[in-house]
Amino acid sequence: LDEREAKQIVREVIGVKDTLDDCAVVSWNGDVLVATTDMLHETTDFPKGITDWQIGWMSAAVTLSDIAAMGASPVILLLAIGLDRGSRLRPVLEGAKACCSANGAVLAGGDLDSHNELTIVSSGIGRARKGMVVRRQGSRPGDRIGITGTLGRAQAALEGFDEYRQALFQPLPRVREGKALARAGVTSLMDISDGLVLSLYDLLDANDCGYSVKSSLLPRLGGVSSEKAREFSLYGGGDYELLFTCPPERLPIRGVEYWEIGEVTDDHVVLVDGEVAPHQGYLHRWNQ
Amino acid sequence: LDEREAKQIVREVIGVKDTLDDCAVVSWNGDVLVATTDMLHETTDFPKGITDWQIGWMSAAVTLSDIAAMGASPVILLLAIGLDRGSRLRPVLEGAKACCSANGAVLAGGDLDSHNELTIVSSGIGRARKGMVVRRQGSRPGDRIGITGTLGRAQAALEGFDEYRQALFQPLPRVREGKALARAGVTSLMDISDGLVLSLYDLLDANDCGYSVKSSLLPRLGGVSSEKAREFSLYGGGDYELLFTCPPERLPIRGVEYWEIGEVTDDHVVLVDGEVAPHQGYLHRWNQ
Numbered sequence: 001l002d003e004r005e006a007k008q009i010v011r012e013v014i015g016v017k018d019t020l021d022d023c024a025v026v027s028w029n030g031d032v033l034v035a036t037t038d039m040l041h042e043t044t045d046f047p048k049g050i051t052d053w054q055i056g057w058m059s060a061a062v063t064l065s066d067i068a069a070m071g072a073s074p075v076i077l078l079l080a081i082g083l084d085r086g087s088r089l090r091p092v093l094e095g096a097k098a099c100c101s102a103n104g105a106v107l108a109g110g111d112l113d114s115h116n117e118l119t120i121v122s123s124g125i126g127r128a129r130k131g132m133v134v135r136r137q138g139s140r141p142g143d144r145i146g147i148t149g150t151l152g153r154a155q156a157a158l159e160g161f162d163e164y165r166q167a168l169f170q171p172l173p174r175v176r177e178g179k180a181l182a183r184a185g186v187t188s189l190m191d192i193s194d195g196l197v198l199s200l201y202d203l204l205d206a207n208d209c210g211y212s213v214k215s216s217l218l219p220r221l222g223g224v225s226s227e228k229a230r231e232f233s234l235y236g237g238g239d240y241e242l243l244f245t246c247p248p249e250r251l252p253i254r255g256v257e258y259w260e261i262g263e264v265t266d267d268h269v270v271l272v273d274g275e276v277a278p279h280q281g282y283l284h285r286w287n288q
Numbered sequence: 289l290d291e292r293e294a295k296q297i298v299r300e301v302i303g304v305k306d307t308l309d310d311c312a313v314v315s316w317n318g319d320v321l322v323a324t325t326d327m328l329h330e331t332t333d334f335p336k337g338i339t340d341w342q343i344g345w346m347s348a349a350v351t352l353s354d355i356a357a358m359g360a361s362p363v364i365l366l367l368a369i370g371l372d373r374g375s376r377l378r379p380v381l382e383g384a385k386a387c388c389s390a391n392g393a394v395l396a397g398g399d400l401d402s403h404n405e406l407t408i409v410s411s412g413i414g415r416a417r418k419g420m421v422v423r424r425q426g427s428r429p430g431d432r433i434g435i436t437g438t439l440g441r442a443q444a445a446l447e448g449f450d451e452y453r454q455a456l457f458q459p460l461p462r463v464r465e466g467k468a469l470a471r472a473g474v475t476s477l478m479d480i481s482d483g484l485v486l487s488l489y490d491l492l493d494a495n496d497c498g499y500s501v502k503s504s505l506l507p508r509l510g511g512v513s514s515e516k517a518r519e520f521s522l523y524g525g526g527d528y529e530l531l532f533t534c535p536p537e538r539l540p541i542r543g544v545e546y547w548e549i550g551e552v553t554d555d556h557v558v559l560v561d562g563e564v565a566p567h568q569g570y571l572h573r574w575n576q
């Protein structure tokens with residue numbers, strides 16, 4: 001079962017509409033509820049050297065990032081923890097709680113189980129005013145493509161550039177930025193969990209238009225050769241910056257630091273520096 | 289780390305109030321949202337002989353049961369699936385979807401990961417009118433204790449009584465009953481996932497009063513010796529019936545099949561047939 005077949009099965013059973021976005025979307029008494037769940041586990045998701053507190057933080061961050069990616073405000077987070085060693089419980093919970101508190105969410109409960117491999121599923125609920133949720137679908141040719149920060153830092157840390165360990169171990173969900181982008185009227189929005197190029201392919205999947213970016217417009221990853229910087233920025237996972245498209249007449253967007261990196265095109269294709277980009281990234285984030 | 293220490297840590301970090309109930313509770317535009325998450329995995333939760341479709345059903349059912357246990361209506365369910373074999377994806381999703389559809393919920397998305405052990409976390413959101421959510425806290429001395437069905441069937445199936453396999457493999461969340469009990473004004477409510485006696489201890493933990501039940505008042509589990517029937521009914525897990533307390537003047541409750549099995553007492557203790565019950569059940573449901 002490859003990624004594509006799995007996606008096909010999910011779409012056949014659950015439906016396409018509900019599975020395109022970072023969150024499920026439900027109307028709720030005149031405003032909108034968004035909900036998402038993310039599984040992380042030791043062997044595939046927690047990099048070497050990360051502390052248990054940071055594991056808790058990261059588990060909350062990936063879910064809050066999905067809520068940010070809808071332009072919504074996080075409300076509560078639940079954790080299901082499959083624990084391999086009891087001593088990890090407190091730091092994991094405290095790290096998750098710190099990340100929730102930093103982003104306006106409440107860690108409101110969960111489930112505890114024993115497991116032979118530390119496995120954490122965080123589920124989050126967010127809220128937005130009606131009409132303010134931004135989905136992946138909605139880009140239009142001529143829109144500019146933007147990102148909220150320097151990409152490739154998490155991948156650089158994995159490849160031994162220790163100055164980027166904080167970015168890898170303790171990603172900052174772009175909650176404030178997501179809401180500001182929604183208010184500014186961006187036309188599509190998602191977070192970049194598995195690399196920029198894969199995220200552009202996800203947008204491609206949800207839209208009829210195409211995406212063309214220039215690597216020279218990406219914020220430059222310092223301390224790394226230009227070749228590696230380009231590779232990490234385009235294909236590295238684990239950064240959790242936001243990717244959006246926006247009509248030029250709505251730019252600049254105030255109150256958000258962002259970089260314009262390209263343009264939405266008529267052709268249904270993902271181009272990097274004018275060439276069709278390989279559909280690759282660090283799937284399942286990374287394997288060590 | 290034993291169960292008690294784990295609970296203590298969770299309460300210290302998250303707070304007592306949010307961790308007493310089957311669901312987290314959030315006010316939401318004048319009504320109430322409840323949310324819950326449950327982790328199940330192969331070695332501890334899925335009994336021998338269960339199909340993948342039933343695994344999906346069960347994963348949804350345990351979460352919908354928690355929503356039922358608040359007197360709320362399920363709205364959406366998300367699944368995070370750590371998959372050991374690709375062929376299991378479709379039947380797991382279809383089983384979960386069937387259980388959602390049968391209970392008025394929508395299977396609205398989730399997360400897919402690979403894992404060396406099939407691990408499923410279902411997270412559910414429910415809705416209730418303000419003032420209609422029933423918590424574990426609220427029993428008063430003199431209230432009657434009630435349950436919604438025959439207990440011990442899942443445990444009997446585990447011990448080889450094959451006529452009860454359906455109850456074990458495909459538990460029915462008591463969503464309709466939970467709402468009817470809430471409307472009838474029951475004073476406390478929870479589901480019985482790990483056995484009646486352990487659930488009574490959970491109520492004890494949330495209240496100042498005590499609980500006294502008579503085993504002769506339990507619906508009789510057929511085809512099993514009376515000694516085993518008593519043991520399975522009191523200590524067996526996996527049934528997902530509802531347990532509630534209700535002032536006698538609000539009884540009988542129309543439209544719900546239930547059995548009165550005892551009474552709420554002044555003494556802060558759990559009594560079965562007049563004796564203090566051992567604090568035991570099938571923790572983590574069962575280990576095979």
